[in-house]
Amino acid sequence: xxxxSRLATLCLALWALAWHAPARADExxxxxxxxxxxxxxxxxxxxxxxxxxxxxxxxxxxxxxxDADLAANLATVRSSAHLxxxxxxxxxxxxxxxxxxxxxxxGVLGVLFAGAGSVAVVARRWRRTAAAxxxxxxxxxxxxxxxxxxxxxxxxxxxxxxPDAPVRVAPAPxxxxxxxLHEADVVGIEAEHEGFFLVRTSSARTGWVAxxxxxxxxx
Amino acid sequence: MRVTSFAFLRVVxxxxxxxxxxxxxxxxxxxxxxxxxxxxxxxxxxxxxxKTLGAGLEAVVLPKVSGLELRxxxxxxxxxxxxxxxxxTTTTRVQVTPLNAGVYAIPGLTxxxxxxxLRVSVxxxxxxxxxxxxxxxxxxxxxxxxxxxxxADGSAFLRLSLPKREVYVGESVPVDIELGLRPGFVxxxxxxxxxxxxxxxxxxxxxxxxxxxxxxxxxGFAVLTWHSVVAPVRPGTFTLSVxxxxxxxxxxxPESEAKLEDQLGDPFLQNIYGKTVKKDIKVASPxxxxxxxxxxxxxxxxxxxxxxxxxxxxxxxxxxxAAAGDPLSLRMRVSGSGNFDRxxxxxxxxxxxWKTYPPKSTFIAGDPVGYQGEKNFEQSLIAxxxxxxxxxxxxxxxxxxxxxxxxxxTSAPLHVTITPAPGDTxxxxxxxxxxxxxxxxxxxxxxxxxxxxxxxxxxxxxxxxxxxxFLAVPAALVLGFAAAAWRQRRPADVAAGARRxxxxxxxxxxxxxxxxxxAARAGDPVAFCAAARQLIAARVANAGEGGxxxxxxxxxxxxADAQRYGDTPGTAVEWSRxxxxxxxxxxxxxxx
Numbered sequence: 001x002x003x004x005s006r007l008a009t010l011c012l013a014l015w016a017l018a019w020h021a022p023a024r025a026d027e028x029x030x031x032x033x034x035x036x037x038x039x040x041x042x043x044x045x046x047x048x049x050x051x052x053x054x055x056x057x058x059x060x061x062x063x064x065x066x067d068a069d070l071a072a073n074l075a076t077v078r079s080s081a082h083l084x085x086x087x088x089x090x091x092x093x094x095x096x097x098x099x100x101x102x103x104x105x106x107g108v109l110g111v112l113f114a115g116a117g118s119v120a121v122v123a124r125r126w127r128r129t130a131a132a133x134x135x136x137x138x139x140x141x142x143x144x145x146x147x148x149x150x151x152x153x154x155x156x157x158x159x160x161x162x163p164d165a166p167v168r169v170a171p172a173p174x175x176x177x178x179x180x181l182h183e184a185d186v187v188g189i190e191a192e193h194e195g196f197f198l199v200r201t202s203s204a205r206t207g208w209v210a211x212x213x214x215x216x217x218x219x
Numbered sequence: 220m221r222v223t224s225f226a227f228l229r230v231v232x233x234x235x236x237x238x239x240x241x242x243x244x245x246x247x248x249x250x251x252x253x254x255x256x257x258x259x260x261x262x263x264x265x266x267x268x269x270k271t272l273g274a275g276l277e278a279v280v281l282p283k284v285s286g287l288e289l290r291x292x293x294x295x296x297x298x299x300x301x302x303x304x305x306x307x308t309t310t311t312r313v314q315v316t317p318l319n320a321g322v323y324a325i326p327g328l329t330x331x332x333x334x335x336x337l338r339v340s341v342x343x344x345x346x347x348x349x350x351x352x353x354x355x356x357x358x359x360x361x362x363x364x365x366x367x368x369x370x371a372d373g374s375a376f377l378r379l380s381l382p383k384r385e386v387y388v389g390e391s392v393p394v395d396i397e398l399g400l401r402p403g404f405v406x407x408x409x410x411x412x413x414x415x416x417x418x419x420x421x422x423x424x425x426x427x428x429x430x431x432x433x434x435x436x437x438x439g440f441a442v443l444t445w446h447s448v449v450a451p452v453r454p455g456t457f458t459l460s461v462x463x464x465x466x467x468x469x470x471x472x473p474e475s476e477a478k479l480e481d482q483l484g485d486p487f488l489q490n491i492y493g494k495t496v497k498k499d500i501k502v503a504s505p506x507x508x509x510x511x512x513x514x515x516x517x518x519x520x521x522x523x524x525x526x527x528x529x530x531x532x533x534x535x536x537x538x539x540x541a542a543a544g545d546p547l548s549l550r551m552r553v554s555g556s557g558n559f560d561r562x563x564x565x566x567x568x569x570x571x572x573w574k575t576y577p578p579k580s581t582f583i584a585g586d587p588v589g590y591q592g593e594k595n596f597e598q599s600l601i602a603x604x605x606x607x608x609x610x611x612x613x614x615x616x617x618x619x620x621x622x623x624x625x626x627x628x629t630s631a632p633l634h635v636t637i638t639p640a641p642g643d644t645x646x647x648x649x650x651x652x653x654x655x656x657x658x659x660x661x662x663x664x665x666x667x668x669x670x671x672x673x674x675x676x677x678x679x680x681x682x683x684x685x686x687x688x689f690l691a692v693p694a695a696l697v698l699g700f701a702a703a704a705w706r707q708r709r710p711a712d713v714a715a716g717a718r719r720x721x722x723x724x725x726x727x728x729x730x731x732x733x734x735x736x737x738a739a740r741a742g743d744p745v746a747f748c749a750a751a752r753q754l755i756a757a758r759v760a761n762a763g764e765g766g767x768x769x770x771x772x773x774x775x776x777x778x779a780d781a782q783r784y785g786d787t788p789g790t791a792v793e794w795s796r797x798x799x800x801x802x803x804x805x806x807x808x809x810x811x
Contacts, residue, residue: 032676032677032678032679032680033672033673033675033676033677034670034673035669035670035671035672035673036672036676038669038670039669039670039672042666042668042669045666046666059680062680062682063677063680069667069668069670072667073666073667076665076666077666080665099682100682100683100684101682101683103684104682104683104684104689105683107684107693108692108693108696111693111696111697112696114700115696115697115699115700115701116700118700118704119700119703119704119707122704122707123707144684148682148684151682155681155682155685162542162545172576172599173546173548173576173599173601174548174576174579174597174598174599195601210544210545210546211544212542212543212544212545213545217680218680218681219680
């Protein structure tokens, strides 16, 4: 048991080193924060660019999904663009009280609890405490997985940033246009090919949109 | 008999009266008469077109003018509606050929009309460029005066109208194919007209022919006219003709007797009066000779794609302003007449600061055969950098068969302004709202205020659970805990495994012992031998057997071998001893 504890401590130390390495190596990327993205969304909304405004709001929502100002401004811009805002379900609302990073930490702690409890159960020591740790750890992992599932569409979505972006039947500029997407529409990304994205709309319509007409929420 | 003769005389007189009245009426029903051209040279012919009311074959009485030869070459019937009243008219084309130079006056075909004057000179300078009517100019026909050659039985004719007799390889030549069918004598048309020569291709033959009527040698024909385009495939001098499969009704009576049938006019009466048989034939047009010239190699442009004809181009760019990364359509229109199937252009293949795509083309035909029309090329371009851009001029090369040389037409350069891409999210966000935009201002009024910027920031929007370094640690934790649990579980697993193996061996031993006892009770040495071997196998599988058990097993092996290979069955005493040995071999080690 002591060996397992020492191993877990070593893993966490390695993680701390690995986790901070990319931030040091990518100093050229401008620092992001929920507030800066929120303010950028406000600026674009005031300038009459609902697409870029929704894009920045959606990015800010990844960091602070429970921000009331952010939700209000996002709804305002969407309604001004004559777009309906998707309402999250009850369970989804519970999982949106914190950022995905918070739930990632919950998942790591769940793995730690469940692992330690499992080792104790095998060793037949502190059986009640070990069982409780396994239950708590399993719940933590489950909540983290549910959060991943909930955010997965948003992580693979994009926002239309130009007025009336044509959706074509093929990934080529000369492809016939199927229909047009409004600025600030949020679409799912299913594939990418030579500067074009295969998108799926909320009404399950699919087609190819030029990369210049949209921007991924998570670049 | 007298009565009959008188009645016949009355019919004759009445018929003559009606005939005279009809001729007088016909002479007064001329609507118009034109003579084109009015000046010709000796050896040329003018065309007198007379339009009369009615559909009678003898509606026009040609005047007799000394020195002029007038010959009817064609009569067509039309149905016109004037002020809501349908009128049948007949247009008669008369070929007027002078025998000598001079000024001729053709009397008016109607009493109040002025005579038509034809000036004939020996100087061919006058007749070099005779004025053409609008119809003639639109459709020149080199064989307008060609005689029609009927089939042997006079039931049909086929004519190929060629506008010129000297063409270039690949050049499209519009042609008319006229098939005349005499009603009542032609049963069916069995296929479309085809060329008899493999040196030409017949393209875009119209599916539905135009229908009209024509009088040839005072006999009415229903004429089907197809429009098509002929293109030679190799240089040389060739004869060209067309043929069409038809089924005719061949008369069995001699031709001299059949003349009376022809006079009946009505095909129904003809068929009743004269017996006919059906016969499949191919009616062919008279062969026309064409000189096919090769395209000259001198002065051939590098971009020449084989287009022969007369073309002009224009180009534009839509939209005229776009953002960097947005696609624009560069369009080039090639219009004119010629072989549009060979009209091709690569447009702009390589262009700095632009991404070019292969063009696609569409053709809009201006006539039923696609000889005239417009071919549109559209190429998508994407500008990579913002700023004012100039697209170079587009050019198109073709061979002009009239000028007998290659020609290159060029469009004007195009200018476009490329603005920065709106998708460039790395650009700083606007700091102030754009004034004057009412919609944006209303949105700005409904927005909640900005937030204060925090001291800490992140480098990526990607959640932690999608980042590799973060996922490595939970994975390592899972592996570490799995290894620790495996090490903790090993001693208990060893003991449990030994217990399971002992239980399995004991069960097999007991089953073999029961089988051996049953075989002893039945006196079956073979079954006892098999049970003994099973028990030996179960015991030997355990590596930890003691020496006493090994002695019992050895004795049991000897007993089993003796029973299997011996000839004498065991006695009751021997069976009892063998069973005792079997029991000791099975039980003693377990109870020891």
